[in-house]
Amino acid sequence: DARVTQTPRHKVTEMGQEVTMRCQPILGHNTVFWYRQTMMQGLELLAYFRNRAPLDDSGMPKDRFSAEMPDATLATLKIQPSEPRDSAVYFCASGSVQGRRAKNIQYFGAGTRLSVL
Amino acid sequence: AQKITQTQPGMFVQEKEAVTLDCTYDTSDQSYGLFWYKQPSSGEMIFLIYQGSYDEQNATEGRYSLNFQKARKSANLVISASQLGDSAMYFCAMREGETSGSRLTFGEGTQLTVNP
Numbered sequence: 001d002a003r004v005t006q007t008p009r010h011k012v013t014e015m016g017q018e019v020t021m022r023c024q025p026i027l028g029h030n031t032v033f034w035y036r037q038t039m040m041q042g043l044e045l046l047a048y049f050r051n052r053a054p055l056d057d058s059g060m061p062k063d064r065f066s067a068e069m070p071d072a073t074l075a076t077l078k079i080q081p082s083e084p085r086d087s088a089v090y091f092c093a094s095g096s097v098q099g100r101r102a103k104n105i106q107y108f109g110a111g112t113r114l115s116v117l
Numbered sequence: 118a119q120k121i122t123q124t125q126p127g128m129f130v131q132e133k134e135a136v137t138l139d140c141t142y143d144t145s146d147q148s149y150g151l152f153w154y155k156q157p158s159s160g161e162m163i164f165l166i167y168q169g170s171y172d173e174q175n176a177t178e179g180r181y182s183l184n185f186q187k188a189r190k191s192a193n194l195v196i197s198a199s200q201l202g203d204s205a206m207y208f209c210a211m212r213e214g215e216t217s218g219s220r221l222t223f224g225e226g227t228q229l230t231v232n233p
Contacts, residue, residue: 031219033220033221042223042224042225042226043208043223045220045221045222048220056220089160091162093162095219097219103150103167104150104212104219105152105164105167106152106164106219106221107164108154108161108162108163108164109161110159110160110161111161111162113160
Protein backbone atom coordinates (compact mmCIF):
# COMPACT_ATOMS: atom_id res chain seq x y z
CA ASP A 1 0.00 0.00 0.00
CA ALA A 2 1.96 3.01 -1.27
CA ARG A 3 1.81 6.09 0.89
CA VAL A 4 3.61 9.33 1.63
CA THR A 5 5.68 9.05 4.80
CA GLN A 6 6.42 12.06 6.99
CA THR A 7 8.70 12.26 9.98
CA PRO A 8 8.49 13.24 12.72
CA ARG A 9 4.75 13.06 13.38
CA HIS A 10 5.05 15.47 16.29
CA LYS A 11 7.71 18.01 17.19
CA VAL A 12 7.88 20.32 20.17
CA THR A 13 10.71 22.79 20.20
CA GLU A 14 11.73 26.11 21.65
CA MET A 15 11.79 29.37 19.80
CA GLY A 16 15.03 29.88 17.93
CA GLN A 17 15.74 26.20 17.38
CA GLU A 18 16.15 24.60 13.97
CA VAL A 19 13.40 22.25 12.83
CA THR A 20 13.73 19.76 9.99
CA MET A 21 10.75 17.87 8.62
CA ARG A 22 11.19 14.97 6.21
CA CYS A 23 8.99 13.46 3.57
CA GLN A 24 9.30 10.29 1.51
CA PRO A 25 7.01 10.60 -1.52
CA ILE A 26 5.28 7.68 -3.17
CA LEU A 27 7.73 5.83 -5.37
CA GLY A 28 7.42 7.01 -8.96
CA HIS A 29 5.71 10.31 -8.19
CA ASN A 30 7.47 13.23 -9.79
CA THR A 31 5.91 16.13 -7.87
CA VAL A 32 6.17 16.94 -4.17
CA PHE A 33 4.24 19.63 -2.32
CA TRP A 34 4.59 21.18 1.13
CA TYR A 35 1.44 22.60 2.73
CA ARG A 36 0.85 24.22 6.09
CA GLN A 37 -2.44 24.00 7.97
CA THR A 38 -3.46 26.44 10.69
CA MET A 39 -6.80 27.37 12.18
CA MET A 40 -6.47 30.94 10.94
CA GLN A 41 -5.16 30.38 7.41
CA GLY A 42 -6.44 26.92 6.61
CA LEU A 43 -4.37 24.90 4.13
CA GLU A 44 -1.82 26.92 2.24
CA LEU A 45 0.85 25.87 -0.22
CA LEU A 46 4.41 26.62 0.85
CA ALA A 47 6.45 25.13 -1.99
CA TYR A 48 6.51 22.41 -4.58
CA PHE A 49 8.97 20.47 -6.68
CA ARG A 50 8.73 18.66 -9.96
CA ASN A 51 11.41 16.13 -10.87
CA ARG A 52 13.30 17.45 -7.80
CA ALA A 53 13.48 21.00 -9.17
CA PRO A 54 11.75 23.74 -7.16
CA LEU A 55 8.88 25.21 -9.16
CA ASP A 56 7.33 27.59 -6.70
CA ASP A 57 8.24 28.58 -3.17
CA SER A 58 6.38 31.88 -3.10
CA GLY A 59 4.29 30.74 -0.17
CA MET A 60 7.31 30.31 2.06
CA PRO A 61 8.89 32.95 4.30
CA LYS A 62 12.29 33.02 2.63
CA ASP A 63 14.25 34.33 5.55
CA ARG A 64 13.66 31.31 7.75
CA PHE A 65 12.19 28.50 5.63
CA SER A 66 13.96 26.33 3.10
CA ALA A 67 12.81 23.32 1.11
CA GLU A 68 14.99 20.84 -0.74
CA MET A 69 14.87 17.49 -2.49
CA PRO A 70 18.29 15.88 -2.07
CA ASP A 71 17.06 12.88 -4.04
CA ALA A 72 13.86 11.46 -5.49
CA THR A 73 13.00 9.65 -2.27
CA LEU A 74 13.45 12.51 0.18
CA ALA A 75 12.08 16.02 0.53
CA THR A 76 12.94 18.26 3.48
CA LEU A 77 11.44 21.40 4.94
CA LYS A 78 13.62 23.33 7.32
CA ILE A 79 12.83 26.23 9.62
CA GLN A 80 15.72 28.17 11.10
CA PRO A 81 15.19 29.87 13.47
CA SER A 82 11.72 28.70 14.46
CA GLU A 83 9.14 31.06 15.94
CA PRO A 84 5.87 30.44 17.84
CA ARG A 85 3.87 31.59 14.81
CA ASP A 86 5.30 28.61 12.89
CA SER A 87 3.23 26.26 15.04
CA ALA A 88 1.04 24.35 12.61
CA VAL A 89 0.57 21.00 10.90
CA TYR A 90 2.89 20.62 7.93
CA PHE A 91 1.78 18.26 5.19
CA CYS A 92 3.77 16.74 2.40
CA ALA A 93 1.90 15.50 -0.67
CA SER A 94 3.11 13.77 -3.78
CA GLY A 95 1.62 13.22 -7.19
CA SER A 96 2.37 12.19 -10.71
CA VAL A 97 1.80 15.09 -13.09
CA GLN A 98 0.66 13.68 -16.40
CA GLY A 99 -0.33 16.76 -18.38
CA ARG A 100 -3.59 18.35 -19.33
CA ARG A 101 -6.87 16.69 -18.44
CA ALA A 102 -5.15 14.14 -16.26
CA LYS A 103 -6.31 13.79 -12.69
CA ASN A 104 -2.95 14.69 -11.16
CA ILE A 105 -4.16 13.57 -7.76
CA GLN A 106 -2.11 14.60 -4.75
CA TYR A 107 -1.71 12.06 -1.99
CA PHE A 108 -0.97 13.43 1.45
CA GLY A 109 1.19 12.19 4.25
CA ALA A 110 -0.06 12.11 7.83
CA GLY A 111 1.53 15.46 8.61
CA THR A 112 4.00 16.81 11.15
CA ARG A 113 2.41 18.65 14.04
CA LEU A 114 4.88 21.35 15.09
CA SER A 115 4.67 23.30 18.33
CA VAL A 116 7.15 26.11 18.88
CA LEU A 117 7.20 27.31 22.48
CA ALA B 118 -11.47 36.82 -3.98
CA GLN B 119 -12.05 33.35 -2.64
CA LYS B 120 -11.37 30.71 -5.23
CA ILE B 121 -13.04 27.93 -3.27
CA THR B 122 -16.01 28.62 -1.03
CA GLN B 123 -17.50 26.16 1.42
CA THR B 124 -20.41 27.93 3.07
CA GLN B 125 -21.22 25.27 5.67
CA PRO B 126 -18.82 25.36 8.63
CA GLY B 127 -20.68 22.43 10.18
CA MET B 128 -23.23 19.87 9.08
CA PHE B 129 -25.11 17.18 10.96
CA VAL B 130 -26.66 14.04 9.49
CA GLN B 131 -28.36 10.97 10.86
CA GLU B 132 -26.64 7.66 10.31
CA LYS B 133 -27.75 5.95 7.07
CA GLU B 134 -29.06 9.17 5.57
CA ALA B 135 -27.53 11.07 2.66
CA VAL B 136 -25.83 14.44 3.06
CA THR B 137 -24.65 17.10 0.61
CA LEU B 138 -21.62 19.28 1.30
CA ASP B 139 -21.53 22.45 -0.76
CA CYS B 140 -18.59 23.83 -2.73
CA THR B 141 -18.47 26.69 -5.21
CA TYR B 142 -15.39 27.78 -7.09
CA ASP B 143 -14.12 30.67 -9.12
CA THR B 144 -11.80 30.34 -12.09
CA SER B 145 -11.38 31.73 -15.57
CA ASP B 146 -9.50 28.65 -16.77
CA GLN B 147 -11.20 26.26 -19.17
CA SER B 148 -9.23 23.29 -17.87
CA TYR B 149 -9.35 22.61 -14.14
CA GLY B 150 -9.92 19.84 -11.67
CA LEU B 151 -11.98 19.64 -8.52
CA PHE B 152 -11.15 17.42 -5.58
CA TRP B 153 -12.62 16.44 -2.26
CA TYR B 154 -10.51 15.36 0.68
CA LYS B 155 -11.52 14.00 4.07
CA GLN B 156 -9.63 14.84 7.25
CA PRO B 157 -10.67 12.74 10.26
CA SER B 158 -9.72 13.68 13.78
CA SER B 159 -6.47 11.74 13.41
CA GLY B 160 -5.35 14.48 11.03
CA GLU B 161 -4.43 12.78 7.78
CA MET B 162 -5.81 14.08 4.46
CA ILE B 163 -7.57 11.36 2.49
CA PHE B 164 -8.39 11.78 -1.20
CA LEU B 165 -12.05 10.95 -1.93
CA ILE B 166 -13.08 11.95 -5.43
CA TYR B 167 -12.06 13.93 -8.51
CA GLN B 168 -14.01 15.78 -11.21
CA GLY B 169 -12.38 17.20 -14.32
CA SER B 170 -13.80 20.28 -15.97
CA TYR B 171 -14.19 18.42 -19.25
CA ASP B 172 -15.85 15.36 -17.72
CA GLU B 173 -19.41 15.14 -18.92
CA GLN B 174 -20.58 12.75 -16.23
CA ASN B 175 -20.59 13.32 -12.50
CA ALA B 176 -17.85 11.42 -10.73
CA THR B 177 -18.73 8.58 -8.36
CA GLU B 178 -16.58 6.58 -5.95
CA GLY B 179 -18.56 4.11 -3.88
CA ARG B 180 -20.79 6.09 -1.51
CA TYR B 181 -19.32 9.37 -2.71
CA SER B 182 -20.60 11.26 -5.71
CA LEU B 183 -19.88 14.72 -6.99
CA ASN B 184 -22.75 16.89 -8.20
CA PHE B 185 -20.92 18.97 -10.79
CA GLN B 186 -22.78 21.98 -12.18
CA LYS B 187 -20.32 23.77 -14.42
CA ALA B 188 -22.48 26.77 -15.30
CA ARG B 189 -23.10 27.44 -11.62
CA LYS B 190 -19.47 26.67 -10.74
CA SER B 191 -20.46 24.27 -8.05
CA ALA B 192 -19.04 20.87 -7.13
CA ASN B 193 -21.04 19.52 -4.23
CA LEU B 194 -20.08 16.26 -2.51
CA VAL B 195 -22.90 13.81 -1.84
CA ILE B 196 -22.34 11.08 0.72
CA SER B 197 -24.99 8.39 0.64
CA ALA B 198 -25.88 6.09 3.53
CA SER B 199 -23.79 8.01 6.06
CA GLN B 200 -21.74 6.03 8.56
CA LEU B 201 -20.36 7.05 11.93
CA GLY B 202 -16.87 6.86 10.44
CA ASP B 203 -17.79 9.62 7.99
CA SER B 204 -17.59 12.16 10.82
CA ALA B 205 -14.67 14.35 9.76
CA MET B 206 -13.67 17.63 8.17
CA TYR B 207 -14.20 17.72 4.41
CA PHE B 208 -12.23 19.96 2.09
CA CYS B 209 -13.02 20.98 -1.47
CA ALA B 210 -10.00 21.88 -3.60
CA MET B 211 -9.30 23.07 -7.12
CA ARG B 212 -6.42 22.68 -9.51
CA GLU B 213 -6.37 25.41 -12.15
CA GLY B 214 -5.10 24.81 -15.66
CA GLU B 215 -1.67 23.60 -16.58
CA THR B 216 0.46 26.72 -16.12
CA SER B 217 0.21 26.50 -12.35
CA GLY B 218 1.25 22.89 -12.34
CA SER B 219 -0.84 20.79 -10.05
CA ARG B 220 -1.02 23.08 -7.05
CA LEU B 221 -4.29 22.92 -5.16
CA THR B 222 -6.30 25.71 -3.61
CA PHE B 223 -8.43 24.57 -0.69
CA GLY B 224 -11.67 25.78 0.80
CA GLU B 225 -12.08 26.34 4.53
CA GLY B 226 -13.72 22.99 5.07
CA THR B 227 -16.99 21.62 6.44
CA GLN B 228 -17.11 19.67 9.69
CA LEU B 229 -19.52 16.75 9.25
CA THR B 230 -20.96 14.99 12.26
CA VAL B 231 -22.88 11.75 11.79
CA ASN B 232 -25.28 11.03 14.62
CA PRO B 233 -26.27 7.46 15.59
